[in-house]
Amino acid sequence: MRELLMVRYGEIYLKGQNRPLFMKLLMKRIREAVAQRDSKVWLSDGRMYVAGFTDMQETIARVTKVFGIHSVCPAVEMDKADFEAVCSQASRMMKDLNGSFKVTARRSDKNYFLDSPQINSRMGEYILNHNPNLTVDVKNPQHTMNVEIREFAYLYVEVIPGAGGMPVGSNGKAALLLSGGIDSPVAGYMIAKRGVELCAVHFYSFPYTGERSKEKVLQLARTLAISSCGMRVHIVPFTKIQMQIHEKCSPEYTTLIMRRFMMRLADRVAQQEGAQALITGESIGQVASQTMDALCCTDVVVSRPVFRPLIGFDKIDIIDYAVKIDTYETSCLPYEDCCTVFTPKHPITHPKLDKTQIAESVLDIEALIEEAMQGIEIIEL
Ligand code: ATP
Ligand code: MG
Numbered sequence: 001m002r003e004l005l006m007v008r009y010g011e012i013y014l015k016g017q018n019r020p021l022f023m024k025l026l027m028k029r030i031r032e033a034v035a036q037r038d039s040k041v042w043l044s045d046g047r048m049y050v051a052g053f054t055d056m057q058e059t060i061a062r063v064t065k066v067f068g069i070h071s072v073c074p075a076v077e078m079d080k081a082d083f084e085a086v087c088s089q090a091s092r093m094m095k096d097l098n099g100s101f102k103v104t105a106r107r108s109d110k111n112y113f114l115d116s117p118q119i120n121s122r123m124g125e126y127i128l129n130h131n132p133n134l135t136v137d138v139k140n141p142q143h144t145m146n147v148e149i150r151e152f153a154y155l156y157v158e159v160i161p162g163a164g165g166m167p168v169g170s171n172g173k174a175a176l177l178l179s180g181g182i183d184s185p186v187a188g189y190m191i192a193k194r195g196v197e198l199c200a201v202h203f204y205s206f207p208y209t210g211e212r213s214k215e216k217v218l219q220l221a222r223t224l225a226i227s228s229c230g231m232r233v234h235i236v237p238f239t240k241i242q243m244q245i246h247e248k249c250s251p252e253y254t255t256l257i258m259r260r261f262m263m264r265l266a267d268r269v270a271q272q273e274g275a276q277a278l279i280t281g282e283s284i285g286q287v288a289s290q291t292m293d294a295l296c297c298t299d300v301v302v303s304r305p306v307f308r309p310l311i312g313f314d315k316i317d318i319i320d321y322a323v324k325i326d327t328y329e330t331s332c333l334p335y336e337d338c339c340t341v342f343t344p345k346h347p348i349t350h351p352k353l354d355k356t357q358i359a360e361s362v363l364d365i366e367a368l369i370e371e372a373m374q375g376i377e378i379i380e381l
Helices: 016-034 056-063 083-093 116-130 183-193 211-228 239-248 251-273 292-299 315-324 353-360 365-374
Strands: 002-009 040-044 047-051 069-078 099-107 134-136 143-149 153-156 160-164 173-177 197-204 232-237 277-279 377-380
Touching: 002 016, 002 056, 016 040, 016 047, 016 056, 056 069, 069 083, 083 116, 083 143, 083 153, 099 116, 116 134, 116 143, 173 183, 173 251, 183 197, 183 211, 183 277, 183 315, 197 211, 197 251, 211 232, 232 251, 232 365, 239 251, 239 365, 251 277, 251 292, 251 353, 251 365, 292 353
Parallel strands: 099 134, 099 143, 173 197, 173 277, 197 232
Antiparallel strands: 002 047, 002 069, 040 047, 069 153, 069 160, 143 153, 232 377
């Protein structure tokens, strides 16, 4: 007898002929997440299993974060020949539970000496006789003892939801514009969840934003990297660009021009990284640079699609999401972002593209971009 985790995958089910490729990738992701010398991950009868771990709770916490997993069940695997022993084990697994229960048997071994209804009734009776706190309710039970008769017998009660989505690496790569705020980590998580590998780009305005603000961004990136299977973070020096915009451009356009620089630089980093799209945490109307007109003025400077998964989200819903994915607390640390340095009093909310281009034409855009690209620091997580 041994304890193991039964892993159920989600949308991969829909993948027809490509399913084996997705399964192989998901197994690889689970192996990386578990990363313990003695753990074993394998596939049998279309099911994934993890065993050989030393800490069950730690392993569950790691596996449930892997994108592509629908749920994880802590289970016991045992010899199926002695049905009395199987019932006794099932009964022990339910001894701390109260309320109603039923037994649900599945039998892929059609030669087993009991069929599913017989397993249900015999095991149900055994559990009932040995657990005075439990009653039977086959229609709407509070607990279900699941029994699967395969090569071995498998028993489980608990079904722990997984992260859902698709395994990372199944859907290309994108560059996330990662600030220290609440929105961008959530945006990155949502896209990574669809199987997209991430790299991150952070604009850093030293000394206006200091070491601690950089450390905060790296902390957010580390949290994301757990689900996104690692990440390269590109720290782009942004002070000179911001100073020049501040000194030379009309104040109402400075934020918009700064955003256009961010997009151009992220596009270049994406090019170097082989990323096919950009991701931002923008949401319509959240601030002046996120009106429809402003978004149109920033999109035109890049050659890749810009994914904005939060575009229709209210801030309060984004906060709920950030809490769920464990980034909220870090995002709330008080260190400044470069966006909050040099903010004009009255940023333009309905910019026209031609006027924006004229406003930034006083700058040597190419030279500034080139210099910033040369100064990038890359941190591998
Ligand atoms: P967040 O949107 O992440 O909460 P924020 O509200 O401070 O941070 P906004 O001003 O809303 O940032 O910026 C919109 C988007 O631009 C961010 O979601 C992020 O994708 C990108 N961005 C802003 N500042 C930076 C930065 N310093 N480095 C990288 N990307 C940034
Ligand atoms: Mg924001």
